[in-house]
Structures are given as C-alpha cells and as structure tokens.
Amino acid sequence: GAGVSQSPSNKVTEKGKDVELRCDPISGHTALYWYRQSLGQGLEFLIYFQGNSAPDKSGLPSDRFSAERTGGSVSTLTIQRTQQEDSAVYLCASSGLQGRNSPLHFGNGTRLTVT
C-alpha cells in the first residue's frame, strides 16, 4: 500500500511569510510524528499525535510553530513568520500502534528554505 506522503517536496519562502506543510500517513495508522532535520544534525522531535489529539507538544521550538490533525488522518504543520533558522527538512512519520512492535514509517520530507 501507499507509504507516508508529504507535500510539498520542496518549499522556498521569504522570511516573514507563513508556510504550511502537509503529511498524509499510512491508512489506519493512529500515531503521527513530526521531526525536523537541520543540516548536519540528527532528527529533532517536534510533536506527536495519537488520533486527533497531541499529548506532547513539548518539541515545538517556538509559538510560531503549530500543528493539527483532523479526522485522525492528515496533519498539517504551520510555521508563521518564518525565519532563516527554520530552514530544514521536516519529516513526518506514522505508526500503527503506540510503541510496542510497530516501528515508525517515514515520508520523504519537505525541504524548507527560508530566504
């Protein structure tokens, strides 16, 4: 079946603009995660959804970042008033069961460049 789908694949935006990144998880997966990968760095956890609720938002770097998930499926990550330090690859992952025997399946990410 289809894997995790992210769009757009690449996004270039001007500093100060808002951007919206989309993640379409594997059908039936209840858990959804957003990560940020900056150049030369590992992956930084941003937020986790179980169904539509986000029990852990502690990873969001500032109040310019927000995320929502509707219908237990598609999620959007919104960055308001983008800054150059927001430039990174944003990866989404989903899994079928909380932890346990279900690994995370990742999308190909969105490369965001803020000029």
Place this chain on the structure above:
Amino acid sequence: AQTVTQSQPEMSVQEAETVTLSCTYDTSENNYYLFWYKQPPSRQMILVIRQEAYKQQNATENRFSVNFQKAAKSFSLKISDSQLGDTAMYFCAFMKGGGADGLTFGKGTHLIIQP
C-alpha cells in the same frame, strides 16, 4: 530524558568488507526499543533493524546485525559484505515503551562504501 550518542561522524570502507557503527544511549527506562535507520540521499528514513530491550538475543536482518549490550547501554550495528547501496546516513534511535515520545535520534554516521 534520553540521549543517543553516535561517536563516528563518518566512516569509509571497501565494498565487501564488514563495518561496525557505534551507538550508546542513556536512559533510566527499563522498557524501551532501539532502532537503526538508514537515510539515503532520497531523504526517506528506512528502518534497518530493531531490538526490544527485554530480549537478550541480538536482532539480525540478513547482512545486518546488532550487538546489544544492555548493561553497557550500547547498541552497535554490524553490516557484513557491504555493498555500494549501503552508502547512506545511519541513525541510531531510542523509543520508550508506549512510544508517546517518538524516537530520540543520534546525530548519525555517514557511511561510505568505496568500490
């Protein structure tokens, strides 16, 4: 909080050789899972192998195997008969039982397989 350390930023070996990538972690949890992910230039994170902390037997997947030393909090990845297609970034990752915090990643090791 958990931490994952990969002390080798880059490694290079000849095709067909065996290579071992190091990973150590720090946690006070007793129930957790460990993973190795591969990230080729396509950006997609691909699960290579996973290990449940409660299992003493080391996980193996074809040419990939791990050396899991729970007391030492060490989780190294061995790639046997390396192939050109193994060239990628390799990330070691930790997940608490339950999965609510998602994965905590190391900074990665860039593995280069030379022809």
